Amino acid sequence: MKKIRLGIIGLGSAGLTQLDALASAPTIELFAVAEPGRLRHPVRVAVHTDWRRLLDDAGIDAVSVCLPHHLHAAVALAALRAGKHVLLEKPIAHSAAEARRIIAAANAAKRVLMIEMTHRFYPPVQAGEQLVRSGRLGRVFAVEDRIVQPFPPQYKAGWLLRRKLAGGGVALTNGIHMLDRIRFVCDQPLRFLDGVAGWTQRLGDIEDTASMQLALADGTPVNFLAAWPTHQGKQDDELTIYGTEGTLRIWAWRGWRFDPCRGRAEEVLSYKRHEVVGVVGMSGALSEFASAILRKRAPCPTAEEVLAAHEIIDQFYRRVRRSPH
Secondary structure, eight states, X not given: OOOEEEEEEOOSHHHHHHHHXXXXXXXXXXXXXXXXXXXXXXXXXXXXXXXXXXXXXTTOOEEEEOSOGGGHHHHHHHHHHTTOEEEEESSSSSSHHHHHHHHHHHHHHTOOEEEEOGGGGSHHHHHHHHHHHHTTTOSEEEEEEEEEOOOOGGXXXXXXXXXXXHSSSHHHHTHHHHHHHHHHHHTSOEEEEXXXXXXXXXXXXXXXXXXXXXXXXXXXXXXXXEEOOSSOOOOEEEEEEEETTEEEEEETTTEEEEEESSSOOEEEEOSOTTOOHHHHHHHHHHHHHHHHHHTTOOOSSOHHHHHHHHHHHHHHHHHSOSSOO
């Protein structure tokens, strides 16, 4: 079996998760890493302190960019110029304008560009998409999605708390996943209607709460809530889809439940006891990236689909104040 020779640029939280996920992605071989700091995980491949040296390596087919948001564009564009396929940690870039530049460069270079939307590869989300597609839910008439994720600042990278580096707060970092999973499960694009932001948790100059009113392409109302409370508690995560034949509840990190209008409810816990949810999603994304390269096809999701979510978030930021002051 041909394997894609991969270089990982950045071994922070996302890069380390990718190292763990590679064990479940048999069509990818780790070839090199680039990390300027001290490695927190031993690797048996070439290690570069400068990512440019990694791009010079002709033995590498593709790179995965696991860097702070404001660095995505420069590194991705350089990788495409070097003839590499590119897997980008979400979001595509610091802004939708930068994202469009990266997509145009990938199209011109005829290289696969995939954005790592791990929620698409979580078993509960995939099961929900299949259930909606089967028609068992009937006609969807309302959607709600929320992720309220405890965010103790001392456990997060400092750049995430600076809008100049992160591009935004919870609306961008968590919201990009939420918008993408709504689109994926409901199989419809979204449009932005209105939004409100909050800064009660005092997380630098980024918003810690984002509420949006959206609609599916057919006009179905969608409510969206993302928040980063600073207390240490349990995560509250649920994508709820209301249909004429029942209600579907998806807990991305746990499982799903379908309550039909007639008949017995169905509930599934989607993970085995030893499985790490982030690694499951990451391995699925890596395998999809390799498959798209080997089969010379567009990845799922396409970069254009993720760009559509990014543009909704840009609309949200234009509607709300960008600063707590």
